[in-house]
Amino acid sequence: MSTPKPAPRIPVEERLFSLVLALLATDSGLTKDEILSTVQGYRQKFTRSGDNSSLERQFERDKDDIRELGVPLETIDSPGDPGNNQNLRYRIPRGAYELPSDITFTSEETALLALASMVWREGSLSAESRRAVLKIRSLGGETAEPVLGYAPRLRVRDVAFDPLRTALEKHVIVRFAYLKPGEAEARVRTVAPLALVQHQGRWHLFASEPDSGINKTFLLRRIVSGVDLTKTTFDAPTADQTEKALAGLDEVWQAHVAVVEVEPGSDAATRLGKRRGSTTTDAGTLELHYSDINIVADELAGYGPEVLVLSPPELRSAVISRLERTAADHG
Amino acid sequence: MAEKPQPRLAQDKLAFLLSLVPYLMDHDRVSVSDAAKQFGVDEEHIREAVRLIGVSGIPGETSTYQHGDLFDIAWDDFEDNDQIVLTNLVAIDDSPRFSAREAAALIAGLQYLSALPENADRAAIASLMARLSRASSSEPTQVAVEASETDSTLSLIRESVAKGVQLGFDYQSSRGETEHRTVDPVRVESVDADWYLRGWCHLREAVRTFRLDRISNPVVTMEPITHAASDVNLPDTLFEGSSDDLLVTIDVAAAAAPLLADYIPDDAVSTELDGRVRTTVRVSHYHGLKRLIASMPGVATVVAPDEARAVVAGWATAGAARYRN
Numbered sequence: 001m002s003t004p005k006p007a008p009r010i011p012v013e014e015r016l017f018s019l020v021l022a023l024l025a026t027d028s029g030l031t032k033d034e035i036l037s038t039v040q041g042y043r044q045k046f047t048r049s050g051d052n053s054s055l056e057r058q059f060e061r062d063k064d065d066i067r068e069l070g071v072p073l074e075t076i077d078s079p080g081d082p083g084n085n086q087n088l089r090y091r092i093p094r095g096a097y098e099l100p101s102d103i104t105f106t107s108e109e110t111a112l113l114a115l116a117s118m119v120w121r122e123g124s125l126s127a128e129s130r131r132a133v134l135k136i137r138s139l140g141g142e143t144a145e146p147v148l149g150y151a152p153r154l155r156v157r158d159v160a161f162d163p164l165r166t167a168l169e170k171h172v173i174v175r176f177a178y179l180k181p182g183e184a185e186a187r188v189r190t191v192a193p194l195a196l197v198q199h200q201g202r203w204h205l206f207a208s209e210p211d212s213g214i215n216k217t218f219l220l221r222r223i224v225s226g227v228d229l230t231k232t233t234f235d236a237p238t239a240d241q242t243e244k245a246l247a248g249l250d251e252v253w254q255a256h257v258a259v260v261e262v263e264p265g266s267d268a269a270t271r272l273g274k275r276r277g278s279t280t281t282d283a284g285t286l287e288l289h290y291s292d293i294n295i296v297a298d299e300l301a302g303y304g305p306e307v308l309v310l311s312p313p314e315l316r317s318a319v320i321s322r323l324e325r326t327a328a329d330h331g
Numbered sequence: 332m333a334e335k336p337q338p339r340l341a342q343d344k345l346a347f348l349l350s351l352v353p354y355l356m357d358h359d360r361v362s363v364s365d366a367a368k369q370f371g372v373d374e375e376h377i378r379e380a381v382r383l384i385g386v387s388g389i390p391g392e393t394s395t396y397q398h399g400d401l402f403d404i405a406w407d408d409f410e411d412n413d414q415i416v417l418t419n420l421v422a423i424d425d426s427p428r429f430s431a432r433e434a435a436a437l438i439a440g441l442q443y444l445s446a447l448p449e450n451a452d453r454a455a456i457a458s459l460m461a462r463l464s465r466a467s468s469s470e471p472t473q474v475a476v477e478a479s480e481t482d483s484t485l486s487l488i489r490e491s492v493a494k495g496v497q498l499g500f501d502y503q504s505s506r507g508e509t510e511h512r513t514v515d516p517v518r519v520e521s522v523d524a525d526w527y528l529r530g531w532c533h534l535r536e537a538v539r540t541f542r543l544d545r546i547s548n549p550v551v552t553m554e555p556i557t558h559a560a561s562d563v564n565l566p567d568t569l570f571e572g573s574s575d576d577l578l579v580t581i582d583v584a585a586a587a588a589p590l591l592a593d594y595i596p597d598d599a600v601s602t603e604l605d606g607r608v609r610t611t612v613r614v615s616h617y618h619g620l621k622r623l624i625a626s627m628p629g630v631a632t633v634v635a636p637d638e639a640r641a642v643v644a645g646w647a648t649a650g651a652a653r654y655r656n
Contacts, residue, residue, distance in 0.1 A: 070433060103465065152519075168472045250477075326625050329632045
């Protein structure tokens with residue numbers, strides 16, 4: 001089995017695996033020609049002194065796929081001939097590829113990380129966290145069994161989530177149409193994405209306006225168009241953007257207080273009364289914090305006669321008009 | 332010339348190969364079944380990967396994949412005894428790092444879990460997150476989840492599971508009726524910001540799902556459980572449809588239709604006209620429906636049956652009437 005016969009078709013994973021092995025094994029790097037003519041999965045399709053443009057495109061896509069897994073595939077300019085693409089050399093530096101040897105996880109931590117990976121019910125976060133767990137399992141540690149079965153799940157239903165995550169990673173400016181709460185027409189926004197955070201069960205984009213540098217927060221479910229990734233990049237922000245975004249959202253949430261009367265013993269009394277930050281006043285009314293008047297108005301309207309909004313007046317009238325609208329639509 | 336994009340599958344298979352090799356290197360000899368358990372995959376998955384690893388390697392000095400340039404395994408042991416022994420190693424020394432997105436996905440998941448009582452040790456969680464960041468090939472992408480509120484009921488559920496005793500509590504249905512229940516707790520689930528307890532209900536003598544925020548006065552009793560987690564068969568879905576369910580035709584703004592996905596049966600027929608989708612939702616009673624529709628004013632409207640329209644109209648009218656007194 002010293003020289004495997006050229007197979008008619010090499011599976012994609014075998015080609016990718018062979019490419020990673022070849023690039024890990026080289027210190028000085030391999031040129032594209034060397035890779036295409038010798039590495040398993042490419043060499044079978046390589047024609048010497050022929051047209052390999054389709055194979056080259058395949059190599060470009062493979063590089064992207066491998067990098068997406070966190071493999072640091074790097075290029076080195078040829079010192080004698082900088083800028084010449086044909087002489088670029090490719091390699092995977094071992095130190096940047098391997099998990100640092102002092103990174104270990106206890107069996108309880110491994111169990112917790114496995115549970116953390118299952119938090120995501122669907123979508124790219126789910127696939128990526130499952131891959132991360134594979135890498136943790138490869139360290140060989142045992143996994144402790146939890147006492148009680150937990151199945152915590154978060155959903156990411158907002159279609160804007162995945163393109164925004166890609167933009168965050170690439171530090172590129174994005175463009176989308178945004179329907180600001182309380183406005184009837186959507187407006188196109190162009191912003192530099194800084195963080196995606198979930199606050200009070202809703203996903204928010206924290207971003208800055210490139211011209212003014214002012215930070216703004218957008219609700220993902222109010223992005224009413226697709227998200228366009230532009231080619232304009234910006235400098236990577238500092239690593240504390242999620243903390244800043246959550247602190248800002250919490251400040252807004254703290255500042256908005258609604259006073260409502262709830263029917264004792266009703267579903268509204270149970271659920272609103274147990275909400276984080278809710279307090280019952282001496283007069284028997286309930287004080288609730290909220291972030292967005294339109295969202296809380298929708299929710300309170302759902303409780304029908306179980307809730308009476310006392311203040312602020314703009315929330316009171318927002319709830320009344322919602323109830324009247326629903327009554328009229330079903331009359 | 333257009334070539335199909337590679338299926339995502341190949342990337343996942345590559346991640347698996349790069350993870351399996353270091354694990355096999357750390358074990359001089361490991362059975363296929365042990366490896367399958369470690370990675371939570373079926374045994375054939377492991378065999379397939381080992382067969383590929385066994386013939387893979389680097390082009391080497393001759394650029395022709397000579398024997399010494401390839402991984403090798405003890406093939407007889409593998410084929411006859413289902414044992415994996417690597418006999419020649421190339422290129423790989425250690426487990427791969429996480430990608431920025433992989434680390435970010437786990438970190439955000441951990442933030443959510445930090446609400447669970449056994450994970451209340453914030454310092455331990457922070458240390459775990461710091462290690463994930465350091466083990467990532469670049470700075471994890473900025474994705475975060477606000478830690479949800481720790482519910483004291485969760486601690487009591489956990490205590491009753493640890494002691495093997497029933498949990499008693501007052502439970503309020505969405506109709507506003509309260510009943511005392513005793514339950515053998517089996518599992519805690521959440522969907523977004525809402526937490527649920529699933530277990531064997533002694534009142535109903537069946538598996539039931541309870542919303543944590545509708546539970547009052549929870550008590551860890553002295554009564555031993557009669558149904559252990561291993562005896563109880565939990566359905567995959569949180570709430571099972573029943574033959575008594577009511578089917579309601581609604582019109583919903585196309586953009587808002589995904590918000591109702593949980594209520595739309597798989598076999599529902601949906602038609603779209605002028606940005607509105609006409610479809611069917613399944614509800615167990617109109618008490619739930621009227622709340623759902625009234626919380627989507629102008630976005631969702633009940634079309635049929637008339638009785639459902641009347642219930643929603645009555646609910647909204649009664650709500651509006653409270654402001655006229």
